[in-house]
Amino acid sequence: MKTCFTPALMASAIALSTAATAATTVTIGTVNNGDMIRMQELSNEFEQSHPDIKLDWVVLEENVLRQRLTTDIATNGGQFDVMTIGLYETGLWGERGWLTELDNLPASYDVDDIFPSVRDGLSVHGKLYALPFYGESSMTYYRKDLFEKAGLSMPEQPTWEQMREFAKTLHKPDQEQYGICLRGKAGWGENMALVTTLANAFGARWFDESWHPEFTGPEWTKAVEFYTDLLGNYGPPGASSNGFNENLALFNSGKCAMWVDATVAGSFVTDESQSKVSNDVGFALAPKEVTEKGAGWLWSWALAIPATSDSKDAAREFVTWATSKEYAGLVEQKFGITAIPPGTRLSTYRNDAYMNAAAFAKTTLESLKRANPNDPTLKPVPYSGIQLVSIPEFQSIATQVGKLISGALSGNMPVAQALKSAQSVSEREMKRAHYIK
Incomplete structure (x- = not known):
């Protein structure tokens, strides 16, 4: 049977092909902890709202991840567009100019809502170089x-x-x-x-x-x-x-x-x-x-953009989304309120519904x-x-x-x-x- 392509169908196919070709790939190196696995599961929501961005995941055991990321950034390898790092690396790598400053975040992101100790730990000279996915003691x-x-x-x-x-x-x-x-x-x-x-x-x-x-x-x-x-x-x-x-x-x-x-x-x-x-x-x-x-x-797993990334704008879109209040709401919707990434936002611990539902919340906060x-x-x-x-x-x-x-x-x-x-x-x-x- 011969397929007949109408002009409308041809135009649609060309548009889809062009969009797929133009999509920017963001390679994310992250750790195989439960919260990060949830993030990966929910990332299709991001891709649906950002059809011009494709996420490529590299999920590794903690020790292996640290070794891979450290080697890559120290040698200007450029393998990753987003790195899952912590309070230790952010200050040292930000000081050396290895990370991209995360300035001009949208007002809705509400930087002042981040725990001061976590925000300070991810900053160099008052400037953020990573956004916290979760914080912990x-x-x-x-x-x-x-x-x-x-x-x-x-x-x-x-x-x-x-x-x-x-x-x-x-x-x-x-x-x-x-x-x-x-x-x-x-x-x-x-x-x-x-x-x-x-x-x-x-x-x-x-x-x-x-x-x-x-x-x-x-x-x-x-x-x-x-x-x-x-x-x-x-x-x-x-x-x-x-x-x-x-x-x-x-x-x-x-x-x-x-x-x-x-x-x-x-x-x-x-x-x-x-x-x-x-x-x-x-x-x-x-x-x-x-x-x-x-x-x-005191620790925070956070998302940073290495200076070597050639997809910084797309990477910024992702790290802002994954650490936002809106993402926390998505986690609550999909996995329940107690699954909201903890230890980063003051508003989480001012939410009576969360504090009443999460038996661990008071001890975490203290x-x-x-x-x-x-x-x-x-x-x-x-x-x-x-x-x-x-x-x-x-x-x-x-x-x-x-x-x-x-x-x-x-x-x-x-x-x-x-x-x-x-x-x-x-x-x-x-x-x-x-x-x-």
Whole structure:
């Protein structure tokens, strides 16, 4: 059968072909966390309203993403138009001119609605270089049903010593119930995020006021010995391989009596569609010990446009949409009000409907209020950052230290040896960068 094309049909076909040819591709590098996967699922809404823009997704595990993005931007690779980065990278990369300033945002975006601590962390000299997709501190998740059955009571902010006693009581490995789940997977943003806040609580710091590392000091020694003992005795098997996603899966399957991690997990552990324990989860502040300074971290996964992008206008359209109030409304419509990306907008926490529906919201808000990257430790320090140190060398140093501490957790080396090596690695890198002689 011969197809007959009318002039109208021909014109329509040509228009469609032209539009497809003219579409600008925006390549997005992002992390495989639940909120980002939701963003990818909802991105067809953006493409429908922006037919001239095509989104190309590169979704990676956290450590891999960081390595790929860092390599790409440092070498002017130009592979990505949108990068999912955080408070650490934004300040350093923005200062070096590697990111595109995000100015002249529409009034409806309401920049003043962003949490000041998050907005400041994504700015350089008062100018935004990334827009926050979500913000987080860390907090304690626990099984209210198991606590009640054991006659235990969780304080508003437990100490780490109390957490050990709780874990000891609730650890029943023969029933696949583990006393506590914590990050053990090596990485400066994986195990070292948790370990650094634990060390802060024990009075430790990465560097003294003259930039000398302190890993062989009594505070770090006590903190890491405590961490490896706690997780080694009362954690799940193979804990040194578990990061955020692995522990979230363990907690949601009912295998963790307690879990200390990012506040962003709140909407996932209370989601009946993915959590077997959604109705039994309690929330407390991240544990303290000799101090509560630096006990809970501060982070934001944010969307930035590298200076090497050749699709900056289209990329700006996307990052503005994905971090807007309108996007939050779309998430609420599709996934429910408790799934709104947390920790970025003040208006979210002024919304009574959200606060009443999200059992974790009050603890998230209090955790964010307490997190102070400019006063992160018991003793004075020359740096800002709670679970990180805002210097370019930190990523390399902390990656190496993370591997050593993960090795101690898995039993491959004694804690003392791991910390001695951490001290050596840190001193070498700080001397090379001329912080110390």
